[in-house]
Amino acid sequence: MTLKGKKILLGLTGGIAAYKAAELCRLLVKAGAEVRIAMTQAATRFVTPLTMQALSGQPVWSDLWDERVPDAMGHIELSRDRELIVVAPASADFLARLAAGRASDLLSALCLARRCPLLVAPAMNVEMWENAATQRNVAALRADAVRIAGPAAGDQACGETGMGRMIEAAEILREIEVLLGPKALAGKRVLVTAGPTQEPIDPVRVLTNLSSGKMGYAVARAAEEAGADVTLVSGPVSLATPPGVARLDVSTAQEMFDAVKARARGCDVFVSVAAVSDYRVRNRAARKIKKRNGEGLTLELEENPDILAWVARMPKPPFCVGFAAESEKLAQHAREKRAMKKLPLLAANLAQEALGSEENSITLFDDRGEHPLGRAPKIELARKLVAHLAGMLPAKKR
Numbered sequence: 001m002t003l004k005g006k007k008i009l010l011g012l013t014g015g016i017a018a019y020k021a022a023e024l025c026r027l028l029v030k031a032g033a034e035v036r037i038a039m040t041q042a043a044t045r046f047v048t049p050l051t052m053q054a055l056s057g058q059p060v061w062s063d064l065w066d067e068r069v070p071d072a073m074g075h076i077e078l079s080r081d082r083e084l085i086v087v088a089p090a091s092a093d094f095l096a097r098l099a100a101g102r103a104s105d106l107l108s109a110l111c112l113a114r115r116c117p118l119l120v121a122p123a124m125n126v127e128m129w130e131n132a133a134t135q136r137n138v139a140a141l142r143a144d145a146v147r148i149a150g151p152a153a154g155d156q157a158c159g160e161t162g163m164g165r166m167i168e169a170a171e172i173l174r175e176i177e178v179l180l181g182p183k184a185l186a187g188k189r190v191l192v193t194a195g196p197t198q199e200p201i202d203p204v205r206v207l208t209n210l211s212s213g214k215m216g217y218a219v220a221r222a223a224e225e226a227g228a229d230v231t232l233v234s235g236p237v238s239l240a241t242p243p244g245v246a247r248l249d250v251s252t253a254q255e256m257f258d259a260v261k262a263r264a265r266g267c268d269v270f271v272s273v274a275a276v277s278d279y280r281v282r283n284r285a286a287r288k289i290k291k292r293n294g295e296g297l298t299l300e301l302e303e304n305p306d307i308l309a310w311v312a313r314m315p316k317p318p319f320c321v322g323f324a325a326e327s328e329k330l331a332q333h334a335r336e337k338r339a340m341k342k343l344p345l346l347a348a349n350l351a352q353e354a355l356g357s358e359e360n361s362i363t364l365f366d367d368r369g370e371h372p373l374g375r376a377p378k379i380e381l382a383r384k385l386v387a388h389l390a391g392m393l394p395a396k397k398r
């Protein structure tokens with residue numbers, strides 16, 4: 001019973017994925033949650049209120065003017081005691097109403113009047129999802145700290161294929177369990193670096209690498225979910241900032257170093273996931289380098305500072321976690337790197353498996369030995385890493 005006694009409002013909007021909300025309701029109740037249901041009028045066309053009432057064991061709400069709530073304050077009352085609102089499925093129109101702060105129906109009024117976190121699981125046709133208006137609304141919701149779960153890509157009810165399918169009920173349940181679960185890093189300040197760096201060759205060219213930033217962003221998200229105050233120093237990537245995370249964009253290794261140096265002192269944990277360029281161009285050109293037919297071009301490289309090693313050698317360092325992407329002999333290189341950089345914890349993966357992929361397979365190395373986390377989506381591995389490092393932090397002084 002992972003959600004024992006948790007008070008959740010499950011909102012349904014109009015979409016064929018509403019049938020998955022019936023399953024979600026069943027899973028929530030099975031996990032011990034107390035589930036109140038609110039449906040838009042359109043949602044009642046896809047699943048009946050009777051179905052949702054039977055599954056939740058409670059009356060279903062769908063009318064802003066419902067006289068069952070005393071004082072006609074249903075739009076406030078029904079969300080006041082909730083610990084979380086989950087809207088699944090969330091249609092394109094509902095996301096638009098939410099982003100605009102509308103309160104024209106019961107469910108959007110409840111969302112507007114809430115005091116608790118809000119999680120939405122979008123579900124719509126691929127064209128509707130990719131439409132600039134929807135993307136604008138989703139970005140606005142993210143900026144407002146609304147949590148967006150999915151959507152996934154795949155076959156759609158309309159016969160098309162692409163992004164827009166609602167994620168499965170079990171996956172939404174997992175997101176809810178994480179949101180409402182114990183906060184292993186409550187009160188901790190966590191600094192994370194992510195993504196590649198870019199080292200200029202001339203004003204238009206750079207030396208960089210293929211890091212997507214996905215693993216570092218997943219670590220930042222998992223740390224925030226665990227209750228930490230998270231700052232993410234990010235190289236150039238095209239990823240959305242995880243909700244509740246403060247992000248600082250940098251481009252060169254030196255900029256990343258400066259940003260980390262300015263923030264490392266007040267931190268409890270430093271997780272260095274960035275693929276920092278080991279070298280930068282010494283003879284960087286002030287003007288665009290012209291092609292000299294037949295002649296080669298020599299770039300002279302000089303070493304960049306090792307950001308992680310610097311932090312780990314601070315007089316009172318935060319708890320430092322390094323990442324190592326190796327192409328072979330994973331365990332051997334990981335152990336050497338952990339010792340050399342003086343790290344309590346190192347996460348190692350094979351570079352060829354991790355780069356750009358949604359999944360990864362990680363092994364942790366600490367004083368107690370090796371801990372394989374297996375192969376899984378990066379966010380799941382990040383959650384395991386966060387749980388592991390939280391268990392290694394010194395106990396709070398009383």
Ligand code: C5P
Nearest residue numbers: 272273274276305306307308322323324
């Ligand atoms: O030595 P290597 O680059 O493989 O070590 C990887 C770890 O060191 C990663 O955690 C990476 O973020 C960090 N690193 C760093 N500064 C560098 C190079 C690597 O912080 N200049």
